[in-house]
Amino acid sequence: MEANTAVEVGRLSRGPARVIGVARDTLAITRRNLTGLIRVPRFFVFTIIQPIIFVLLFRYVFGGAISVTTTGVPYVDYLMPGIFVQTVAFGSITTGISMATDVQSGMLERFRSLPMARSAVLAGRTVADLARTTVVLVIISAVGFAVGFRINTNVASFVGSLLIVLLFAYALLWVFSAVGLALKDPESAQAASFPVIAPLVFASSVFVPVSTMPSWLRGFATYQPVSVTASAARALCNGGPTLSWVLQSIAWTIGILLVCAPLAVWSYRRAV
Amino acid sequence: MGDAAIMVEGLRKNYGEVVALQGVDFEVPVGTIFGLLGPNGAGKTTTVRILSTIIRADGGHAEVMGHDVSADPVGARFQIGLAGQSASVDANLTGLENLVLVGMLAQIPKRLARSRANELLERFFLSDAAGRPLRTYSGGMRRRLDVAAALIARPPVLFLDEPTTGLDIQSRTELWEVIRELVRDGSTVLLTTQYLEEADRLAGRIAVIDKGTVVANDTTTALKARLGSTTIELEMGSEEEAIRSDALVGHVCTLANEVEGKTVRMGCVQGPQALIETLRVLGENGLEPVNLEVREPTLDEVFLALTGEHPLDGGSGPASKDGG
Structure with a gap:
């Protein structure tokens, strides 16, 4: 009767065997998600085209009208670290859409009926989307260099700026995983995500210095997570006071993860 | 519990105000096909979802190969394969990739998953389509792959949830042949269907389910004689x-x-x-x-004979949750 006893015992054991089991399942789900991203490049294209439009728009259309003389660097150097954060912020919405699609298609039900690590579904989704985000960020950096963006510090700091943005992106992926699992419908997930992310991206230091904003907005626009991360990435690329912004960004990242990862796990349990 | 592969006692489930199951009981002996026959919203899919540990019952007790599905869901998951409308396969992955993925998540080694996947693709006449994404499959091919996915870990118990709904007659007949073969190999199958003909052709025993209760549970021959x-x-x-x-x-x-x-x-x-x-x-x-x-006799006539009313007249069934 116990056809799979040997496997079962190994799988259910604690310690190293369990960790290996979780890692193996996560890897399988990650591969599945990456294959989907490559076969249906819709999300990939969407998350690349949109920030490129913003780069061109702000570099060549609005840029001339925006004064950043106080920062001591050309506007394109001010803009690009902000664009990095904008790219990952809007891109993370697709995580919610993918999660909701898995609920709707019955994929999550399949996973639930299998003797796999439950955590692998969320881990595999966020890891795959982090990989996608990394590729997109590298491409956007190249676009930035092509339109005149220059690093004013050093290569290590520039890589650091990408890492701080990716760290923040990982927290956002959990936010939108939770949204997608709670709404269970790709269209609703997209519709609900934009109003959350848009004010954070636009009422921020991403495109313009907050000093030009009305005083009632300035506090929010300076210390909200998107701005703080943009400021951290900017300091790493352009120089100036860096550590405080980096620490604030990491604090936001950890704070968001602490709230949203359990929320995502909770909605995952209730999603089917 | 003797030789029961599946044991269900007083199973209850509500979706908010809607009662999906109100005390379902049945037993399925090892190595048999058991048909769960009923109209949309009768509670067939809800029963399968509870037995395959996708959702939890609100009350009652269910065991698969001796594993309590609520106390020991992981143990139960090692015993089951699921195909049909309750669970899906990935449209973007190829046939082979889907089978290997399900195999790996069922905790069999990758190499074994791969060789079994190739065997199953051959057995289900899908070898030529093994490298194509599922998006390009016909309805019949997709259902066959779905059943193949349920088999990859060689579980002793299979749940086939309306496996032939929406298929043309030829695909349906092919799938029936496959299901018969499985039982010859010693598997236990729980099959849900809306078609009396399907239950009649495949199952040795049928439970007729309506509005979340079993209204008849008998051998196929006895049931037909009664009706x-x-x-x-x-x-x-x-x-x-x-x-x-x-x-x-x-x-x-x-x-x-x-x-x-x-x-x-x-x-x-x-x-x-x-x-x-x-x-x-x-x-x-x-x-x-x-x-x-x-x-x-049509399903309609079966219900008329068993319950004295047409299955769709009640209109209070949880049709939304029970799918098609």
Whole structure:
């Protein structure tokens, strides 16, 4: 009767065997998600085209009208670290859409009926989307260099700026995983995500210095997570006071993860 | 619990205000096909979802190969394979990739998953399509792959949730053959269906489920005998011939015989024998029907016989949660 006893015992054991089991399942789900991203490049294209439009728009259309003389660097150097954060912020919405699609298609039900690590579904989704985000960020950096963006510090700091943005992106992926699992419908997930992310991206230091904003907005626009991360990435690329912004960004990242990862796990349990 | 592969006792489930299951009981012996027959919203899919640990029951008790699905869901998951409308495969992955993924998540080694996947693709006539994304598969191919995915870990118990809904007759017949083969190999199958014909052809035992309760649970033969009736319809050359035929063969079947214009309609308990006898008697008397139709009772008629009402008249079933 116990056809799979040997496997079962190994799988259910604690310690190293369990960790290996979780890692193996996560890897399988990650591969599945990456294959989907490559076969249906819709999300990939969407998350690349949109920030490129913003780069061109702000570099060549609005840029001339925006004064950043106080920062001591050309506007394109001010803009690009902000664009990095904008790219990952809007891109993370697709995580919610993918999660909701898995609920709707019955994929999550399949996973639930299998003797796999439950955590692998969320881990595999966020890891795959982090990989996608990394590729997109590298491409956007190249676009930035092509339109005149220059690093004013050093290569290590520039890589650091990408890492701080990716760290923040990982927290956002959990936010939108939770949204997608709670709404269970790709269209609703997209519709609900934009109003959350848009004010954070636009009422921020991403495109313009907050000093030009009305005083009632300035506090929010300076210390909200998107701005703080943009400021951290900017300091790493352009120089100036860096550590405080980096620490604030990491604090936001950890704070968001602490709230949203359990929320995502909770909605995952209730999603089917 | 003896030889029961699946044991279900007093299973209850509500979706908010809607009662999906109100005390479902049945047992499925090892190595048999058990049919769960009912209309949309009867509770078939809810039952399968509880047994396959996708959702939890609100009350009652269910075991798969001795593993309590709520106390030991992981143990239960090692015993089951699931195909049909309750669980999906990935449209963007190829047939082979889907099977390997499900195999790996069922905790079999990758190499073994790969070799079994190739075997299954061959067995289900999908070898040529093994490298194509599922998006390009026809409905019949997709259902076959779905069943293959349920088999990759060689679980002793299979849940097939309306496996042939929406398939054309040829694909349906092919899939039936596959299901019969599985049981020859020793598997236990729980099959849900809306089609009496399907349950009749495959299952040794059928539970009829309506509005979240089992209204009948019997062997297929006993159930059909209880329900009557195969309908034989003879269309004769003229009204006069029809009346003559009715007089001659009326004794063969005695359930609700009638003549309507050129048509003689007879309700028979033993369909095949009745048909042979009818044609023999008519032939001996030089009569030949211009058209002949033999109908098994429809699900509607089964429900009428068992519950005294048409399945869709109630309208209170949790149709939204139970899918198609």
